[in-house]
Amino acid sequence: MYRIIENGEGQKTLKVTQSFCGESKSHFLHSKYHPHIEADRFAREHYNPEFPTHILYGFGLGYHIEKIAGLLGSGSRLYVIENNLTVFKSALENMDLCSILENPCIFLIVSKDVVHISKRVKKIIDDNFDEVNFITHPASLKAIPSENEYFKFVMENWNLKKSITDDYNNNLQNNASENLKLNSPNVGIFFDKFKDVPIIVVSTGPSLDKNIDLLREAKNRALIISAGSALRPLLMRNIEPDLFAIIDPQEATYNQIKGYENIGIPLIYLATAASYTISRYLGPKLVAYYGKYDNGSEYTVDSGGSVATTILDIAIKMGGNPIILVGQDLAYVNGKNHAQHGSHTSIYSPELKNMRRVKGQNGEMLYTSLGLLSYKYWIENRILNEQRIFINATEGGAYIEGMKHIKLRDVISDYLKESFNFKDEIESILKESGNQYV
Structure with a gap:
């Protein structure tokens, strides 16, 4: 509904009333008074x-x-x-x-x-x-x-x-400059090396707490790539991912590897990721170049803005099929947007009422932020024309168009039927690249 409102001086504004999910909200396009x-x-x-x-x-x-x-x-x-x-x-x-x-x-x-x-x-x-x-x-x-x-x-x-501020951009540039000195092999050495191999992407959405222990059964039946924030929750349960990734440019990412600097699991890092963190990790490292930080590389990734979207793009370029998301809620579930024991926490607050809403997997409406919504749309656009199977085994959170929504237990029994020796395969690829840590 639209209604013209006049102030005492005859100046007009427009009152707009809209309904969404049964709620009506009104706002003015311009000041009522001046x-x-x-x-x-x-x-x-x-x-x-x-x-x-x-x-x-x-x-x-x-x-x-x-x-x-x-x-x-x-x-x-x-x-x-x-x-x-x-x-x-x-x-x-x-x-x-x-x-x-x-x-x-x-x-x-x-x-x-x-x-x-x-x-x-x-x-x-x-x-x-x-x-x-x-x-x-x-x-x-x-x-x-x-x-x-x-x-x-x-x-x-x-x-x-x-x-995005100049300080943030300067931070990206400084990280890229420092990370370049590491001479890490490009993550592109893995591209097309895992054709038709199941790949699981582990994020730290709140629903990860529901099925994280099942990932133990998926070990060596799917290549497991975790976000850096999911590394600690996995290792606390004696579940080792095959690879993990860090993309954030802030030094606080060091908390994701603190105490695990020498675990030997290969780290994939974005060229602009926090150089403080990356330099302190002692295991194998692979760099992912993107956008204007491509370093003239033959192999680049589409970051999508989050660690999960970056991993998804890498998994696609590796040849993974099916590609399975776990812990990718993309919304607030029971007031939280991250799992326990991860490097992030979030508690429900009344401010969520000012956020956007998104359809959940069960048809419910969930609160989400603009950032999380951007990742959802990015994922949907990225997988749109890919000829392979994408499964959202998150068991909660936002509905992702173009994906099958299946419980992780059923995914394991129906899709993960073969066994693989991923550790040997990864080490072989790293040795061929001349990685000094292998």
Whole structure:
């Protein structure tokens, strides 16, 4: 429901009421009291004169667009995207938009067709590489129609990625520089070496506590690759993964290997992973290059932003089939988002009510964060055209499109019928690569 509200001075805003999962929530697209002042503040905070091209999501009632237009330099362009046609219609009917519609520097992309919007935006970016300032109007993001939930996520994720700080980027670069000195072999030496071999990817979602002990039965029947955060929970149960991975750039990752620095299990690390941690691990190490940190390598990975998505991409490139996820909840389950004894903990709080919701494996609706939701969508897109079996044996959490959802006990009995000597196979591959630790 959409309703125009006027303040005492005749200035208008739009109240948007939406229903989701039986709950109704309302918000205003602009301040009820001082929309012009709010718009001026927004424009000054988000406009960057260093960029000639600006892409803004959210037309709203146009207040902030007028303010940004007033800041545009000579030759600058402002592209405004709006996916909610009801909002745009309300602006046309209730506001004087002449200064926007007649401005030759402002270009509107108004459509409920997200494919059309995506194509237009991609062309703008391709034509103006490294010269685009992305701006999102938060209240407009909330008003994206529910049928375009994925588009809403893309816009929110776009906004999230803008917040990455210079300090974070410097940390990545410093880690990459230090890690390069290790001369570790590329994880690509494993690519295509495990064709049609079952691979289990172990994460530390809260549902890992339900079936972690079953992984003992899967040992030597599936190649087990664990996230660094799952290493301790596994070893505490005398379950040794065949490989484990660390991708996080923060030094706190050292807690994942503390006390296990010399266990001899090969570590796969992202080129930008915390060099402090990686240098202190004494076992075999393999580096995974990605994106702009590819080091000119023939073998690269698609990280996807999390350790689980990185491992999944590596498992696919290894040739694994089926590929089985365990502990990959991608949501808060009983108020937690990590298993016990892992390197992360999370307790339910009322703040979760402001998070996104996602369909669970049993049709229930679960709370999730934007980051976890991005991993879910990444996984679904990554496996979309792969001709192999993907199984989510997490036994809880979010439903992942394109995967079979099967209990781990049934996966073991139905899919893991052969025995393998993974330790010897891995050592043989490492020796061929000249790894100094073997």
